[in-house]
Amino acid sequence: MLRVGSIVTGDIANLNVLGYLNSPDTELVAVCDVNNQKMVEKLQRWGLRTTKAYTDYKKMVDKEDLDIIEILTPHHLHYPMTEYCANAGVPGISVQKPMAHTITDCVKMIEICKEQNVKLKIFENFRFYPVYLRAKELLDQGIIGDLLNFRIITVLLGGPAMPRDLESLKWRIKVDMCGGGPLIYDDGIHKFSMALWLMGEERVEKVYSWIDYFTAVMEAPSTIFWKYPSKNPDDPPKYGSMEFKFSANLYYPSNYYDCDEFIEITGTKGMMWINQCTAGGNFLSKCPQFPPIVVYVDGEVKSYGEDLVRDWRYSFINSTEHFIKVMNQGGEPIYTGEQGKDLCIFAKMPYISQQQNRSVLWEEINPENEDNRSCVVEEPIDADQSGLTNFYRRKMKDLRKGLKQGLKHKKFIYEFEQ
Numbered sequence: 001m002l003r004v005g006s007i008v009t010g011d012i013a014n015l016n017v018l019g020y021l022n023s024p025d026t027e028l029v030a031v032c033d034v035n036n037q038k039m040v041e042k043l044q045r046w047g048l049r050t051t052k053a054y055t056d057y058k059k060m061v062d063k064e065d066l067d068i069i070e071i072l073t074p075h076h077l078h079y080p081m082t083e084y085c086a087n088a089g090v091p092g093i094s095v096q097k098p099m100a101h102t103i104t105d106c107v108k109m110i111e112i113c114k115e116q117n118v119k120l121k122i123f124e125n126f127r128f129y130p131v132y133l134r135a136k137e138l139l140d141q142g143i144i145g146d147l148l149n150f151r152i153i154t155v156l157l158g159g160p161a162m163p164r165d166l167e168s169l170k171w172r173i174k175v176d177m178c179g180g181g182p183l184i185y186d187d188g189i190h191k192f193s194m195a196l197w198l199m200g201e202e203r204v205e206k207v208y209s210w211i212d213y214f215t216a217v218m219e220a221p222s223t224i225f226w227k228y229p230s231k232n233p234d235d236p237p238k239y240g241s242m243e244f245k246f247s248a249n250l251y252y253p254s255n256y257y258d259c260d261e262f263i264e265i266t267g268t269k270g271m272m273w274i275n276q277c278t279a280g281g282n283f284l285s286k287c288p289q290f291p292p293i294v295v296y297v298d299g300e301v302k303s304y305g306e307d308l309v310r311d312w313r314y315s316f317i318n319s320t321e322h323f324i325k326v327m328n329q330g331g332e333p334i335y336t337g338e339q340g341k342d343l344c345i346f347a348k349m350p351y352i353s354q355q356q357n358r359s360v361l362w363e364e365i366n367p368e369n370e371d372n373r374s375c376v377v378e379e380p381i382d383a384d385q386s387g388l389t390n391f392y393r394r395k396m397k398d399l400r401k402g403l404k405q406g407l408k409h410k411k412f413i414y415e416f417e418q
């Protein structure tokens, strides 16, 4: 039985814990959070009566003889916590995406885990969402030919969705804690992950972007374009793009965050559309117009994945099960530290492009250029705490308007709590 400890009990811990609660191979022996009240509430919610609670992660690590540690903190803490756990002899460290707030920290995390023979997993769960796994299988079978173009739209919505702790947004708008912003760096990592994995690529060549700070705190509306590297001179060029859009008064229930994703992939002989991810399972999923995967090829439209569960929580459970297997049977975690670092590089490129109004090359995002500050993400000029309050006021106003117009639910309850 693997002994698991988790630092911390914030918003995402509710989903991160599921893979351990369901596992016959692990026991969640301890959790830690500086916020004791929140931690106690979470343990009650998860039905854990024997799990120990600590407010100092170092004490937890020193006392509990852990096999696996989950690090679910704000990003600037990922490196110091990984370093402490690795030096203390914890053999498996799972760090939530993004790997760190700087590339410099990513490199240090890789080095320390290598030195201490630690399995370092970067926890990016979209990579384990059942619909995306099926889409990848189809793409690898060549269903739409060679892949030419990737496009992902994230729609941010009026909800209703799961309630969020306002504190969890405050650190996300601070570049020195987050590494970028809440959308492109924090959430975007998932989407950059899909842009590489689904397309069978490991990196991009260059990125250009427009980022608007309409709400003064979040990077939306924004549009990001990139080119994948050419492997052979005769191959057709390959591009991709990503958009974040606010539709604050769109009635769109989500079991989790108030956003959803739509992907379109163009190949040499067909096209694929992948409908929904984070909010999968809502009424849009149940209508015939939005099957999980749609493919057009040879004059025919076919849909796939209707047999799959469309619930985002399984991406977390699958990802945790994968790590438990790696810890028990060996193998490389998905993602490795190197891959986690690459995702951070990709997710920083749009900010540099916006700041310097030019295309940014992959090689430019590195520890040296962080050190000499030629390529670092800066706080957006107009982002401040009052912007966050204004954003929430606006969201509440839109929600009230939505309720008047027939919106049915204004409060969200987790499906597994009903």
Ligand SMILES: NC(=O)c1ccc[n+]([C@@H]2O[C@H](COP(=O)([O-])OP(=O)(O)OC[C@H]3O[C@@H](n4cnc5c(N)ncnc54)[C@H](O)[C@@H]3O)[C@@H](O)[C@H]2O)c1
Pocket (backbone or CB within 6 Å): 007, 008, 009, 010, 011, 012, 013, 032, 033, 034, 035, 038, 055, 057, 071, 072, 073, 074, 075, 077, 096, 097, 098, 123, 124, 125, 165, 167, 168, 169, 186
């Ligand atoms: N995989 C996903 O889809 C997903 C979704 C959301 C968040 N995340 C990631 O999970 C991590 C946490 O995000 P969140 O939304 O849960 O954050 P959060 O703000 O809700 O929670 C952070 C928690 O950290 C605690 N904390 C802060 N400093 C601490 C310290 N020094 N010691 C102990 N506890 C400390 C706070 O009390 C809080 O409970 C981030 O890396 C984030 O990017 C991943």
